[in-house]
Amino acid sequence: MAENGLGSSVVGGGGGGETWKAQLGMLIVPMIHGGYHVITKVVLNDGVNQIVYCAYRDLIALSILAPLAYFHEKQRRPPITKGLLISFFFVGLFGVVGNHLLFVIGLSYTNPSYASALEPTVPVFTFLFSLIMGIEKVNLLRYEGVAKVVGTVVCVSGAILMVVYHGPVVIGNSETGLQHVSQDASGMLIDGLKFIGLDQFSLGVICIIGHCLSMAAYLAIQAQLLKKYPTNISLTAYSYFFGAGLMVIISIFMSNEITDWILMPSEILAVLYAGIVASALAYGLITWCNKILGPIMIALFSSLQPACSTSLSLIFLGTPLYLGSILGGTFIIAGLYIVTWGSYKENQANAGVIAFESCVSDPLLQEKTVCQKAQD
Template sequence: MAESMGGDTWKAHVSMALAQLFYGGYTVITKVALNVGVNHLVFCFYRNFLAFFILAPLAFFIERRTRPPITKKLLMSFFFLGLTGIFGNQLLFLIGLSYTNPTYAAAAQPAIPVFTFLLTVMMGIERVNLLRYEGLAKVGGTLICVSGAMLMVLYRGPALIGDKEMDHVLQIKRGARGQPEPSGWLISGLLNLGFDHFQLGVMSLIANCCCMTAFLAIQAPLLKKYPANLSVTAYSFFFGVVLTLIVSLFMVNESTNWILKQSEILAVVYAGSITSALNYGLLIWSNKILGPTLVALYYPLQPAFSVILSQIFLGTPIYLGSILGGSLIVAGLYIVTWASYRERQSTLGVTAHASSVSEPLI
């Protein structure tokens, strides 16, 4: 059994590294589709529908004997998961990606575990002891991570790697193809307040992280009441598909927007099958073996993979603000996850010590 667990641990580490590589590829492939002119809502609908088409049969057959009965409260929870983790999370990510580049989009993702930590503290799920070094490290790492996210919004800086004019060329191509402005009235209002498109893009990425944070925080207690992982995912994607379709029918005016080009079809297939269906399965399976602390340690690999892939395939530049802000986010993430790991090891050590003392006495 120990040998089997050791083999599963090794496979889980490899799976997490591959998952982040797949996420990095998603940002690059999706950026190409956005440059071609795919509508954000249409892209989300096709992606969610494909993921639901893959996950629903698997959940039905694999968990048909272990799936608890559905109640109204569970349906409301599934609806909220679809609203935050599927609809809001994906749409905000696409808006942020369209206004920035894959490097910024991937650099913001490591903030998700830290934002999740903040929300779980407010909900009472996570506890912080400020009298211990681990508690201070959690708070300090969280502040560092949030500071990095704000730095990415307020400061862009010079282009250190690549041609700065590449972003302007991509924006001109996107405008020439008639890409509609996402949420035009909201974008126009924020532009009137003095924000530019790049800052709005980064703020959308931060809001995307907040949606995923709510998705993870609410999903954790829900899985204890409804421990069917694939079914929870399938229900979440079902409501995500419904919400995306309803909004698309009101927001997408041109029927031609529903017709995908070759590069857009490739992006939808990759996003629906790999990024949604496969990656979610890898994350859940690895989380059962490694635990959330070690799983979170792999998120900083996503910006590195995205930088490499975007430089190779898109030629997008890397700015000073991206390097500084991304470095702070990664540093804050590692500090928080290190503190959480130390607290867990300390708790396990105390439990093991208490067991070894009480057993001989009994």
């Protein structure tokens, strides 16, 4: 049975054994993405085409997920309907195209530390989308509901602060992450934003925020879709089918020369890591864990991303840390935990109401113990 809020379980979720396995899996995902951030930044600095890089990544992931889903879930897949295909398309649009492409463009003009600092906005955006879709509810007459709203405002304020304020370098000497990169995918965006006074770094931060919004939409839509289509590998494969198809079409129109599709040995290794580890493995874990833990809990694990990416980028790239990143990140983390506290308290209150209602409706079944807990 689906439940709302932090630590929720959705249809098809398992017991305590599967819960801790899902939590362990979601601890691995930030480390995988931290490595992806650093490796991708290196090849972007070398001039790899942004869209072509994403297209290769998604095609590799699809080539792994499609046969795995076909053979492993062949007997368990529900029949495909028109509504499911439309849902698969939107999951692919947000979770693959928007998520991957906006992140790569944003990373091109920032660095792994700064890009990952915005990842904690994903839980808040997921909460907002879940609220719109009816998965989450807010009662403004209770402290928990007010905390969710206040936390959301604080978190979004931190993201805005990171866009408008860069600040001096706090750790490091110079910005090694903002080197020249291929601008085939984002050149038009830069030209379009010059008239309102936004530089390339601001464009990068905006694209990272767009990536976080796309990831949040992906988690919220996927959680609803898993109730109708619980075969998680097949769902992920269909997402990549539509996402990779859209990415290839975009890359054909946006790439200028055939040489954009020719990769150097180091770029091939980066694409293989991105497609096999950061896409097929990581997204497979996310989908499976989403079925067990729910979208809000999955999104909360993204708060571990800044530590993983910052540590790896400082070690391997020597990228500095800016004051704007620290201040904005502080607001984001504060807002995140305010929302988390509100969700936790709300779940406790709901659990007490459910236990009390069970006592009243069925007074002959272990009333004494259950009612005492409800009254405590």
